[in-house]
Amino acid sequence: MNAVQAFHRRSIHDRDQFWREESAQVHWETPFSQILDESKLPFAKWFVGGKTNLCFNAVDRWLDSRADQPALIWVSTEVNQEQTYTYRQLYQEVNAVAAMLRAQGVGQGDRVLIYMPMIPAAVFAMLACVRIGAIHSVVFGGFASVNLAQRIDDAAPKVIVCADAGSRGGKVTPYKNLLDKAISLSEHPPEKVIVVDRGLFAFEPVVGRDLDYATLRTQFNDAIVPVTWLESSAPSYVLYTSGTTGKPKGVQRDTGGYAVALASSMQRIFNGKPGDTFLCTSDIGWVVGHSYIVYGPLIGGQTTILYEGTPVRPDGGILWSLVERFKVNTMFSAPTAIRVLKKQDETLLKKYDLSSLRALYMAGEPLDEPTAKWIAEGLGKPIIDNYWQTETGWPILAGQPGIANVPTKFGSPSFPVYGFDVRVIDEQTGQDLGPNQKGVLAIVPPLPPGAMTTIWGDDARFVDTYFSTIPGRQVYSTFDWGLFDEDRYFFILGRTDDVINVAGHRLGTREIEESINCHAAVAESAVVGIADQLKGQVAVGFAVLKDPGLLDVAGATQRLESEIMKLVDEQLGAIARPARVRFVTTLPKTRSGKVLRRAIVAVCEGRDPGDLTTIEDPTALEQIKDSL
Numbered sequence: 001m002n003a004v005q006a007f008h009r010r011s012i013h014d015r016d017q018f019w020r021e022e023s024a025q026v027h028w029e030t031p032f033s034q035i036l037d038e039s040k041l042p043f044a045k046w047f048v049g050g051k052t053n054l055c056f057n058a059v060d061r062w063l064d065s066r067a068d069q070p071a072l073i074w075v076s077t078e079v080n081q082e083q084t085y086t087y088r089q090l091y092q093e094v095n096a097v098a099a100m101l102r103a104q105g106v107g108q109g110d111r112v113l114i115y116m117p118m119i120p121a122a123v124f125a126m127l128a129c130v131r132i133g134a135i136h137s138v139v140f141g142g143f144a145s146v147n148l149a150q151r152i153d154d155a156a157p158k159v160i161v162c163a164d165a166g167s168r169g170g171k172v173t174p175y176k177n178l179l180d181k182a183i184s185l186s187e188h189p190p191e192k193v194i195v196v197d198r199g200l201f202a203f204e205p206v207v208g209r210d211l212d213y214a215t216l217r218t219q220f221n222d223a224i225v226p227v228t229w230l231e232s233s234a235p236s237y238v239l240y241t242s243g244t245t246g247k248p249k250g251v252q253r254d255t256g257g258y259a260v261a262l263a264s265s266m267q268r269i270f271n272g273k274p275g276d277t278f279l280c281t282s283d284i285g286w287v288v289g290h291s292y293i294v295y296g297p298l299i300g301g302q303t304t305i306l307y308e309g310t311p312v313r314p315d316g317g318i319l320w321s322l323v324e325r326f327k328v329n330t331m332f333s334a335p336t337a338i339r340v341l342k343k344q345d346e347t348l349l350k351k352y353d354l355s356s357l358r359a360l361y362m363a364g365e366p367l368d369e370p371t372a373k374w375i376a377e378g379l380g381k382p383i384i385d386n387y388w389q390t391e392t393g394w395p396i397l398a399g400q401p402g403i404a405n406v407p408t409k410f411g412s413p414s415f416p417v418y419g420f421d422v423r424v425i426d427e428q429t430g431q432d433l434g435p436n437q438k439g440v441l442a443i444v445p446p447l448p449p450g451a452m453t454t455i456w457g458d459d460a461r462f463v464d465t466y467f468s469t470i471p472g473r474q475v476y477s478t479f480d481w482g483l484f485d486e487d488r489y490f491f492i493l494g495r496t497d498d499v500i501n502v503a504g505h506r507l508g509t510r511e512i513e514e515s516i517n518c519h520a521a522v523a524e525s526a527v528v529g530i531a532d533q534l535k536g537q538v539a540v541g542f543a544v545l546k547d548p549g550l551l552d553v554a555g556a557t558q559r560l561e562s563e564i565m566k567l568v569d570e571q572l573g574a575i576a577r578p579a580r581v582r583f584v585t586t587l588p589k590t591r592s593g594k595v596l597r598r599a600i601v602a603v604c605e606g607r608d609p610g611d612l613t614t615i616e617d618p619t620a621l622e623q624i625k626d627s628l
């Protein structure tokens with residue numbers, strides 16, 4: 001057993017003492033009386049009775065020792081602006097926004113939805129919410145109005161904070177207009193909308209509802225808003241994620257457990273210390289952005305870089321130039337970004353002084369060996385694959401150099417992270433599997449501190465979705481296939497459900513199908529994820545038309561394909577747009593009417609579709625093949 005495995009073992013077998021020690025890394029205003037309440041598993045309450053606050057741990061706590069250290073460095077290659085905020089300045093900004101929210105009547109437990117691009121005000125808004133005990137729900141800026149409306153309806157926010165627009169690769173997206181449309185579709189319109197006007201896209205403020213951020217900011221210039229101390233289990237945020245159904249799940253996170261998990265992971269997984277600089281290229285709309293752009297680095301007393309831009313503008317060296325300029329110690333990105341860079345001039349990897357950089361962490365999708373090798377050799381730095389989910393909030397599997405340097409294996413996110421009792425389980429029998437046997441990757445409850453505590457407003461769905469799929473055992477299913485080898489290195493082998501991963505973005509095929517089905521000409525559809533060299537997967541849609549006669553009309557299917565793409569764009573956002581939409585007269589289904597997705601994927605990827613004894617109409621699969 002290596003040191004990482006021994007550390008893990010202790011976290012499971014000497015759990016309470018282990019987490020008591022880890023919990024010392026955060027400030028507790030009131031000490032907890034119990035490490036874990038597991039009387040109602042799979043619901044777990046960590047650090048019962050303890051009071052703390054995420055904003056205090058991320059900001060206030062550093063005012064004594066690091067007031068003048070940069071806390072947040074914003075770099076935008078979209079609008080060519082930069083801005084640095086020291087911990088003292090961050091404190092002031094966050095307090096001003098907290099005061100703004102309070103002035104709108106936002107208090108503990110109220111929801112605030114944040115629909116913003118990668119700008120500092122988005123970070124201030126998140127921290128301001130948790131400061132006053134309000135629950136934020138950040139919605140990824142790449143999502144469009146229908147996605148947004150669903151989330152507004154579920155979270156019922158009192159206030160929404162947005163910006164006029166964002167920009168990606170030079171293309172401006174009018175956030176405020178998309179939000180207005182979403183609010184018009186929603187049953188729970190917010191009382192107020194606070195708009196950061198960047199001057200990127202003109203908009204009409206709604207009188208009586210919309211407020212200008214800059215005006216409020218001046219009004220609350222020197223405001224100080226005392227921290228609201230929260231019981232450890234009080235929700236900090238809700239972050240929506242896709243699953244098998246069309247309705248996204250609001251992943252709810254606690255306060256104390258999350259603070260401890262992040263503080264601990266900053267040291268043990270990311271091997272960092274206060275004063276370091278952290279660059280994470282994710283987006284605040286995703287879990288990686290929540291944990292490792294905003295909360296983790298700040299709770300760890302580090303400098304975090306908020307980057308608005310793509311990895312290839314002005315050229316493919318931009319990320320490395322940031323590492324050089326800001327002496328980045330730890331970098332976190334996604335395999336997609338690296339695959340994009342692979343297509344760029346390779347000498348850009350050698351052009352900058354990367355001596356400050358200790359390691360590059362990658363997560364969000366499988367890290368293929370060619371990409372891992374290319375970047376490891378190009379940078380001459382350790383590449384640390386880590387595997388986790390929106391639900392868990394921090395890595396489930398990872399190399400953990402803060403504990404010990406153990407060699408990595410290509411294609412493997414190494415070992416279970418302490419606190420996660422990870423198993424590979426046979427989906428039929430529910431039994432634990434041994435080395436080199438493929439099964440469902442599952443976690444024996446309790447989930448560790450920092451993991452989701454429930455689905456917002458739906459405890460039953462939490463239990464049904466995650467803890468009821470393995471026969472005879474109440475264990476958390478990750479919905480990923482996995483195995484471990486004879487040295488106990490783990491490997492991830494793809495999703496067991498209909499979730500797909502496009503360029504590191506997690507999407508539900510059901511949501512895309514529902515959008516396609518909104519087209520007047522479509523009777524039904526099936527969306528699958530097909531392997532793609534650059535994006536990992538792309539969505540491909542197959543639609544059955546209400547009027548099959550259209551298939552014979554010249555140009556009709558091309559027109560319909562582009563109409564459907566536009567529709568998905570408008571409803572869900574460009575990331576959900578299928579790469580192709582093809583038309584068939586029937587979908588391959590079982591006799592009980594279930595679409596045979598795995599067979600469709602196999603045919604699309606040129607593989608053998610496997611066992612087809614249950615298929616109702618074998619010609620349906622032929623049609624899929626022909627349509628491509």
Ligand code: PRX
Pocket residue numbers: 241286287288362363364365366367385386387388389390391413478479480492494495501504505506
């Ligand atoms: O299928 C796994 C894949 O991404 C899913 C979770 O996506 P999301 O909720 O967006 O959270 C991302 C947090 C990093 C997982 O169920 N996934 C994530 N990391 C990896 C991965 N697949 C393979 N290797 C990884 N390192």
